[in-house]
Amino acid sequence: MTEVLKIRHKLWNGSINVRIEFDDGSPEPKEYLLTVPRVSYLPIHFKDMVLYFRNFGPVQEPIWLEYNGIPLKWNLPVGVLYDYYHLPKILDRRHQLPILELTVRSGSKWPGDLIPFDYKGEIDYEKTMCDNFFNQLKQSSFVANGNSKLVMNLSKDNSTRLWQSIVSHDLNEYENLNKKILPKRVSKFPIKIYLPGTPIIQLPIALNDEFGHILDQFPGFDAYIHGIQVNNIRSLEIAELWRVFRHSDNFLYIVMV
């Protein structure tokens, strides 16, 4: 049991180094470096990033990030973005290229497949991210519980504190508040499977199914959760897998590589 706690602790503390490049037209593109927890979200840092790049010239808003020309879905946890976009490209040389290299894009030509940010005078990246986070929580709660009452009934103060615990990466606060919205009995498991080149896959998973049942649906693929290959734990029950590996929005993200 203590080993499960150790795993949860390590999952919370996992982080990725990100190098963000901004082409301001000068001969040398400007760089912004940051370390982001795998369970956190990139838009939390957008405001600071814009302020930083404005030291070198004007930056139009809203901004978005691209990985090798592909607009990044900012609403996904950083770890999932890393595993989905970057990991397949560096599997055989993971030690050499661990840094996630992204490019800032800005302007009025907003990519169609990205969720737009809220405008109210100025763009509030963090608020949009916060709203999106709670939408994810409602979705996961609905799948797990058949309704989203637990999330809807969370007081405004507790909702703010829950989001702040993600922003400040405070595990104690997060777990104390997340306990309030986790259903006592789970009827279905909120799981999202990402397969390169396809939309998100959601599978009907029976309560007592083993993880191997999911793996068997994707022959020839290796499953990655939180950056580690997990094909060797196929006999683990889905319930335990979800309990241990779920993200801060209570979804379990599996990336097939």
Next chain:
Amino acid sequence: MSWTSDVLHGLEIRDEIEKRDSIYFTAFKQLSLTAQKPKGDTGNDGITLHSLISDKDVLINKMNTLHFEIQKLEEKLVHTNKLNRQLEKETAALKGKITSLTFEIAEKNKAIETINDELLSCNIQNNILSKTADDLTEENESLVQRWMERVKLDAEKLNDANELVQGK
């Protein structure tokens, strides 16, 4: 090797790769935040902000570690409480057993006392019978003695009579 050990090993390797050079990335972020101080601020404010950001990160890390320790202790407490409840149950069962055994011993003691009484009366009876047997043995011996003496007298008389007949 259990699945947890496998996963922990995988996470350690992942962190070793992904957290390499994190110190420089974190330092860059802190310095960039310091550089964003409002115009007109003195240098000291920048240093204070930098140290505050740095302290905040250290404190959050400490808090997360402490949270992990608390969870471990809570888990230990739950386990200890469970063990305590189990031991309390076992103690109650053993106490019940002791009570029934005490009753059993008391009953057995009563039975022993009865047997002792019976033994005592048997001993008394035995003593009386032994005395009677001794008396009868003594009487028998005296009767045998008397009979022997009588037989001896008869034999002597018979011998005398024989001698008298033969002398004639």
